[in-house]
Amino acid sequence: MAKLEHSTLNERVYRRIRDSVTSGAVPPSTRLDEQSLATEMGVSRTPVREAIGKLTKEGLVEYRPYQGNFVRAFNARQVNDLYEVRKALELLAVRLAVPRLTPDDLAALGAILDDVQEARERGDMATYSAADRCFHAAVAIASGNETLVESLDRLGLQIQLVRTAANHDPAVVNRTAHQRPGILAAMEAGDAERAAALMAEHIEGVRRAVIAHLAGADDDDSGATCATGAIGAIEKATTGGGNA
Numbered sequence: 001m002a003k004l005e006h007s008t009l010n011e012r013v014y015r016r017i018r019d020s021v022t023s024g025a026v027p028p029s030t031r032l033d034e035q036s037l038a039t040e041m042g043v044s045r046t047p048v049r050e051a052i053g054k055l056t057k058e059g060l061v062e063y064r065p066y067q068g069n070f071v072r073a074f075n076a077r078q079v080n081d082l083y084e085v086r087k088a089l090e091l092l093a094v095r096l097a098v099p100r101l102t103p104d105d106l107a108a109l110g111a112i113l114d115d116v117q118e119a120r121e122r123g124d125m126a127t128y129s130a131a132d133r134c135f136h137a138a139v140a141i142a143s144g145n146e147t148l149v150e151s152l153d154r155l156g157l158q159i160q161l162v163r164t165a166a167n168h169d170p171a172v173v174n175r176t177a178h179q180r181p182g183i184l185a186a187m188e189a190g191d192a193e194r195a196a197a198l199m200a201e202h203i204e205g206v207r208r209a210v211i212a213h214l215a216g217a218d219d220d221d222s223g224a225t226c227a228t229g230a231i232g233a234i235e236k237a238t239t240g241g242g243n244a
Helices: 002-023 034-041 045-057 076-100 103-122 125-142 146-167 170-188 192-220 230-241
Strands: 061-064 068-071
Touching (some): 002 034, 076 125, 076 146, 076 170, 103 170, 125 170, 170 192
């Protein structure tokens, strides 16, 4: 039982730090100080160190020699690489999913888009982002290809990290809100190529928005900060105040 409790603690620490990073509550280039995070969470440094190590393997944290661990800051080339792979995988998911979709699958996708729209109208960007990810994940699952689902899931964490700013851009939110129903309508019509083309347009628009944000952020960059007091942001993110 003690081992189970220890495992649960490690997972809880990992999720809290991960959610804070992917929500943008702790911004890119912020240093993650093990001792500060451990103190704020009331745990030893061991689960914090393990969590940071796991996040490094997932591409969300980077280790800088003689400096420490930092929330990863993606450059434009890396963002383009991410979205190039994401687009290829998501279009494959759409093409595989459309012939397999049942009425129940389509109803579930429609319900998810209702959640997206309701969250958008409330200005609840945490729920909006979570529902958006559910939509894409549901399409991937409907493809029936487990390798594809796993690949998109791994890529998804990095996508969350780079697109947080775009999720708070009203122009991007409004544009993508009008694109998703079109994707679903094409899927309902059984038109895989039309659905794939609309998905490509959807993903490309977000890519351009992320690149534009990076260009603006470079102009305003004031250097790295330290995640002192970051646990408050982590708790806010995990209770709906950030991008889940």
